[in-house]
Amino acid sequence: MPKVKIPRKSTTIDMTAMCDVAFLLLSFFILATKQKPPEVLAVTPPNSVSAKAAPEKSILITLTKEGKVFLMLGDETKKADILSNINAAKGLNLSAGELNKWNKAPFIGVPLGQIKSMLSKEVEIPANKLPGIPCDSSNNEMIDWMKSVTNVYAGTDQRQLQEMLLIKGDNAALYPAFKRIKEAFKKNEIFKFRIVTNGETVPVGSELYLNPPKAN
Amino acid sequence: MAEMDTSSGGGHKKGPGVKKAKKLSTRVDLTPMVDLGFLLITFFVFTTTMSQSTAMNMNEPKDDSTQVMKVKNSGAMTILLGKGDQVYYYFGQLEADRLSEQFKSTTFKQIREVIVTKKKGTKIDDLMYIIKSDKNSTFRNAIDILDEMSICNVPPGHYAEVDMTATEELLIQKTEEANGIK
Numbered sequence: 093m094p095k096v097k098i099p100r101k102s103t104t105i106d107m108t109a110m111c112d113v114a115f116l117l118l119s120f121f122i123l124a125t126k127q128k129p130p131e132v133l134a135v136t137p138p139n140s141v142s143a144k145a146a147p148e149k150s151i152l153i154t155l156t157k158e159g160k161v162f163l164m165l166g167d168e169t170k171k172a173d174i175l176s177n178i179n180a181a182k183g184l185n186l187s188a189g190e191l192n193k194w195n196k197a198p199f200i201g202v203p204l205g206q207i208k209s210m211l212s213k214e215v216e217i218p219a220n221k222l223p224g225i226p227c228d229s230s231n232n233e234m235i236d237w238m239k240s241v242t243n244v245y246a247g248t249d250q251r252q253l254q255e256m257l258l259i260k261g262d263n264a265a266l267y268p269a270f271k272r273i274k275e276a277f278k279k280n281e282i283f284k285f286r287i288v289t290n291g292e293t294v295p296v297g298s299e300l301y302l303n304p305p306k307a308n
Numbered sequence: 309m310a311e312m313d314t315s316s317g318g319g320h321k322k323g324p325g326v327k328k329a330k331k332l333s334t335r336v337d338l339t340p341m342v343d344l345g346f347l348l349i350t351f352f353v354f355t356t357t358m359s360q361s362t363a364m365n366m367n368e369p370k371d372d373s374t375q376v377m378k379v380k381n382s383g384a385m386t387i388l389l390g391k392g393d394q395v396y397y398y399f400g401q402l403e404a405d406r407l408s409e410q411f412k413s414t415t416f417k418q419i420r421e422v423i424v425t426k427k428k429g430t431k432i433d434d435l436m437y438i439i440k441s442d443k444n445s446t447f448r449n450a451i452d453i454l455d456e457m458s459i460c461n462v463p464p465g466h467y468a469e470v471d472m473t474a475t476e477e478l479l480i481q482k483t484e485e486a487n488g489i490k
Contacts, residue, residue: 107338114345121352137361138448140455146363155447258363263448267389267441270450278371286363287451299424299461 133162133219135262140289147255151241155261159269160224163237164199170244171195178240184208204233227272234276242280260288369468383434385426387453389445390480392489395419411479416452423460437467442480
């Protein structure tokens with residue numbers, strides 16, 4: 093009887109295919125994830141258990157650690173309208189060219205009175221040197237801003253506006269500054285808005301954990 | 309396949325002196341590359357989910373002095389936020405001769421238990437948490453306490469933010485001084 097020789101098989105497998113898959117997935121994830129918009133203002137928002145994602149298109153009010161207030165008009169379709177509205181309402185005397193230039197600025201962080209002189213400057217001032225929108229009890233310019241916002245959005249879906257209004261505050265910002273912004277909202281009949289927070293898991297054993305709200 | 313070619317060209321068969329050039333395989337071991345690929349994938353997947361910001365809904369009441377909401381003394385708990393992440397609370401109304409007994413100091417870690425105990429011991433219709441923020445409290449404190457309300461499943465409409473009175477401000481100031489909070 094002839095001896096049957098079992099050929100010894102190698103245990104190594106071809107890694108090429110696996111390598112292809114790995115890098116395909118990698119490139120997919122890199123391309124599919126949206127880059128965070130560059131943050132000019134460093135703000136660490138507080139945590140909350142809210143699971144709703146913050147909308148991308150938003151009217152964002154940023155409250156920094158020092159209590160400075162900045163406004164970002166993320167809705168490009170309405171941005172120019174809001175700017176021209178406040179220009180007319182507060183008599184800023186901006187020309188069409190200046191308004192155009194202002195429209196390109198990523199955020200607003202100067203008092204209304206300084207806008208004309210800021211736009212005439214060639215060099216851009218870094219965000220941390222800007223004074224912010226004045227928002228104290230005697231001079232709360234956020235009221236004027238919110239008035240323009242509500243004017244421009246009047247007649248459109250108000251729920252959409254409520255979803256867009258965001259306040260992003262720094263952990264260390266003091267409460268009175270936040271209160272002023274809320275006042276500015278209230279003066280313009282805005283009662284619903286949202287706070288940007290960092291997502292956090294619901295603590296195990298808490299009431300919310302045991303009885304989660306029904307999804308609607 | 310992806311292994312290294314280890315069988316050298318069998319040079320000794322051809323006798324001494326005849327050297328055959330070694331045939332080098334062009335195949336490389338791809339295992340480390342696959343490892344790296346998956347490592348990067350895991351890294352990207354984790355970092356992207358971590359940094360997603362969420363939005364918390366806020367409903368402010370209309371400021372209307374003609375509509376005063378009445379709250380039962382037995383169902384009310386006032387939470388005061390002070391300097392240095394300190395929390396103070398009292399039940400019902402402050403009474404001048406029982407101040408030190410009523411006015412209690414705590415921290416954010418322990419306030420949840422107080423809120424839950426109060427919620428369990430009170431009829432839901434009477435329940436009302438009154439939140440007052442001191443001028444030295446931070447934005448985080450204000451959001452944390454609202455978050456605490458949703459963690460404890462306090463139904464909306466059973467908690468409200470109210471301005472602080474002068475007596476309370478003074479009480480906080482005194483307690484802070486006594487506890488050495490800066």
